[in-house]
Amino acid sequence: MQDLGEMHYILGLEIDFYENHVFICQSRYAHSMLKKFHMENSKSIDTPMEQIVKDPNKGDERSFEDITLFRSLVGSLIWLTITRPDLSFCVHKLSQFMQDPKIHHWKMAKRLLRYVSSSCDYGLLYKSEDLSIIGYSDSDFASDKMDRKSISAYTIFLGGNLISWLSKKQDTISLSSCEAEYKALTTTTKEVLWIKGILMELKCIKEDDLPMIKCDNISAHALANNPIFHARSKHIEVAHHFVREKLIGGEIYLEHVNSSSCIADLLTKPLSKSAFIEHRSNLGVISRSMLKSS
Template structure:
């Protein structure tokens, strides 16, 4: 990929995007002339996210401008390539452990500056190993951070239940085993656990209360986690360098040289 886009000799960089960057802010800039080249690069990056979940958010944001990319977006995409160049030997590392199903859910409230839609994200671990992840813009506008988080919880719950049912069919998971979903928003968890809060949040669609049904049925359990320990945060926004590196490691993305050294 680096050779294809003439970036094999580029200067390496530690993060795919600066933490203060808003991808949609410069849509009034000059358009990038070669749209086909931009689309080819984004297509290649999408393919790479199959094994590089830490790139999911950045590729997701850049892919939203494939119809009319600006020069600014091309520069951001090239920065992602510079980051890839610095992490060529990184890969997902899987280790044999128990089959505990733990998920992290997060959202970036009104993160898109153009349409004010939020981004949902989740990371799901089976026995400490990352098996599913998502970074996706929500289809409707959320009126509060609590609503945005609750929508993300709904998406996460659906994926967790699907994986749980698959494991049950494979006879490697017990039906009574409780799947844990960790989230850093107290309001969203209170809403799922306590019906008293419903009167204060009637604007949230009824469909999203399906999370509460699963909590009552003890199919899932919600736990609060600090934002710095919520791994899904990596898939909702650009982060500071030290936080990004920590989150990347928590996903299970490790340099092969580090494994050899260990």
């Protein structure tokens, strides 16, 4: 084997090493993607989606003729989300229409490219901090206009550094916002415990180091802490048993957080410009130029 020194570029990822932190982005990849789809000179915008979004299942119902082009664009955007969690929700929406994209879906994708054009040098910042695990869980109840399924999302931080995130439509329909939040909480709990298991095998943390999960839904928080199964929650009994088992067993710590402070909110719905920028910063997504000037 040959030692090639510090890694600086691999599979489109650019890695910059500083004294106390590491910055990872896909600036060159983003520029090449914009050039490929002829959007390198497009007018920049500050958010990937409009806050008041039209129903993505309605609009110009004419089919987009070049399905291969649309699929290629969405595939390229999926790869870009490796270092850009702020794109995850919008890319998740677009990926649902790969089979039969319409004209308005193509317009949504081009708007997203305009946002990418304005933020090509953005990426994830990793600092040397403690190894505490903190997860944020959130959902958007019945947000899909076609099948009324909810969106689950989580962001998981290790010592303040984002290491795992998800924006995904739930497999089944939730009958209440509490149920939707509880399903998202279950997904977050499984991911947090998986990360904790890996860190324990690597001898990075101890078994009694409790991961913290923050949820902004009071009902879901109360349901996880309530040992009594109410009739209205029988249909989510399996998930209830799982979360409560981990909570009672001392494997996780559950905390309520205000909706405005729930970072995972960025991955469930379009936000206002100010809220989007604040949550994007909280995720650790910053500009390379800002990092070099500081």
